[in-house]
Amino acid sequence: MIEISEMWNAQIAAYCLMTNHYHLLVHTPDGNLSRCMRHLNSLYTQRFNRRHGYDGPLFRGRYKTILVSDDSYLLQLVRYIHRNPLRAGMVSEMQKYLWSSYKGYLSYAKKWDWIHKDAIFNMITAKKRGRMKAFIAFMQQEDTPEVVRLFSKRNLPSLFGPESFISQIRERYYLKKNSYEVPESRQLAPEPDAIIDAVCRYYKVDFDDLLISRRGFFNTPRNVAIYLLRHLRGDDLNSIREIFLINTYSTVSSIVQKTGRLKTKDKKIRKDIQMLKNRIVGSPSF
DSSP, X not given: OHHHHHHSOOEEEEEEXXXXXXXXXXXXXXXXXXXXXXXXXXXXHHHHHHHHTOOSOOSOSOOOOOEEOSHHHHHHHHHHHHTHHHHTTSOSSGGGOSSBSXXXXXXXXXXXXXXXXXXHHHHHOSOSTTHHHHHHHXXXXXXXXXXXXXXXXXXXXXXXXXXXXXXXXXXXXXXXTHHHHOGGGGGGSOOHHHHHHHHHHHHTOOGGGGGOOOTTOOOHHHHHHHHHIIIIIOOOHHHHHHHTTOSOHHHHHHHHHHHHHHHHHOHXXXXXXXXXXXXXXXXTTO
């Protein structure tokens, strides 16, 4: 980590290496996060494999990024990252864990100067005197429900902050850019549960109502939900088929196409879809 800090101007504020994953809180003023992470993961894999006599990839899949809005949310993440070993029951005190940056915060040794901790100290207190005590007191507090909810989700959201921040980022990078101009904007797509929940609330139905399928019956809430999953997320037909317990993916394709045609002819369907898009995109849970 020291190497990517020096080579790529990556300002690392916190890290914690766990048994099957790691957390890294980093600021990249030069906009080179992908380059930093590629260097870090490949270099660590090479050294790990060489030391332990292994070969091949060490990490599964691409890293997951979360864009953080401001100081208060950033501090929540600093605390959450350092409390990881404590929550997992690996240590009784944070400072006893060897594989995190917490011990660096408690040390005045120059070897820890690469940790971007002054900025974190200043967020907690502007006073130089007593800032270590204030930092420790902050770290001893329990994690907020907000950050616990964030990491309890099966698919981590790409944004962490207030609703105004989430709406602004999605408007700028998801709605206007979409995946055509900025491939990374695909990560900002709403979660399937957020789309389904919005449709259920809009039409005042339950999820079970979305599973109803009868010959000759156009289930508007169900078909609109399927259409939105396809067009807002770009989900493949088979994934949508599994959610709605549909027998074949060709049926899903037919529903998407039929709903799209109705959207151009039926003002009510067109209005429903547009209102749902606005609600989903502006939702802090998406």
